Amino acid sequence: MCFVIVTSRSLLWSLLSIAVTLGHLIALAQPYWLIGKPRNKYDGDHINPDVSEERWSPSIGIFSSCRQLTRVSQESLGLPDSILCTTYTRSFGDIANGYWKASVVFYAFGFLILSFVFCVAFISLCKRSICHKSIFTVSGFLQAVAGLFIIIALCIYPIGWGSDAVQDVCGEDAAPFQVGDCGVGWAYFTAMGSTVLLFVCSVLSVQADISTSQDEIQDEINKGKSLICLCW
Template sequence: MCFVIVTSRSLLWSLLSIAVVLGHLIALGQPYWLIGESRSKYIGDHTNVTRPEGETSDQWSPSIGIFNSCRQLTKFYQLRLGLPDSIRCTIYTNNFSGIASGFWKASVVFYGIGFMLLSFVFCVAFISLCKRSICHKSIFTVSGFVQAVAGLFIIIALCLYPIGWGSESVKQVCGQDADPFQVGDCRIGWAYFTAMGSTVLLFVCSILSVQADISTSQDEIQDEINKGKSLICLFW
């Protein structure tokens, strides 16, 4: 018989664990890890060009992520014809070897390992509603350990990322002053902070998993099971 057991602490752990995975997924997919200074869309001898319909600003900011970037890709005649979306955000490489820096490649490897571990916890977060053990071990403590290990891998990835700021791709966005741990003319974007915040929350989940295990092992839970209930909710 399957028992669905929900407590406030186990539910909080599940929701935060899902939020962590989504946070890292959003951070990885965005090109806003480094954001360059604002630049004019209209350069050279074409400063008098009519602004395309729908354009609200003559300024744009290039940006770059681990494997994608936002750059001005259209030519002057496209602006003159009024074609929209003059800024393109695309993957700048189609293979692993094309990633901008060797340190970024290492960062992707460590981040990928951490994210795979988090994907495991993502699935476990749903299973934990009706299953309390894996291989005779508490499903929460196992998940908490996996989350801690994943957090260590992701921390390594986030520390390796700034070392790659001296690559040529970063210099194109941030200027020639860009070097390891020096962003040059850029600023750190919200995607990198999202990754950092999600990592902090990840360790909070790892600690909370202990409390989730305690809350689902209370005597009251066993009493409810003995009464024949299949859905047990204890919000304390």
């Protein structure tokens, strides 16, 4: 018989685990890891104070970038806007530089683990153990391991700021750990914030395990209840 056990701490862990996974997914998919200074459309120059419209900011992520189309390209593609945000890579080998490739590898390992925990977060509502171990503590350990992989990825990423692809967006002054004319974009901060929350989830998993192992839970099961909700 399946018992659905929900406590405030286990529910918080499940929801936060799902949010963290989605946060990393959003960060990876966005081209806003580095954002350049505003420029005037079509001429590629930095912003002209005499021109108050037709401005844009180039940006680049690990897999994608926002670039300006020429008027000819814009007309041929039938696009209403001259700024196109799309992937610049067709394969792993097209990633901007070797450091970013290494970053992707570590990030991929971490994200695969998170994807597994994402599924476990749903299973935890009606199953408390996996391989005779608490499903929460196993998941918390995996979240900590995933966090370490992602931290390594985020630390390696700035070393690749001196590549040609970054200099096209951030200027020739861009170098390892120096963004040149760019600023660090919100996608990178999203990845950092999601990683911090990932370790919060890892700690919270212990509390989730404690809350679902109380004597009150067993008492409710003995009474024949299949849906058990506790507010602690």
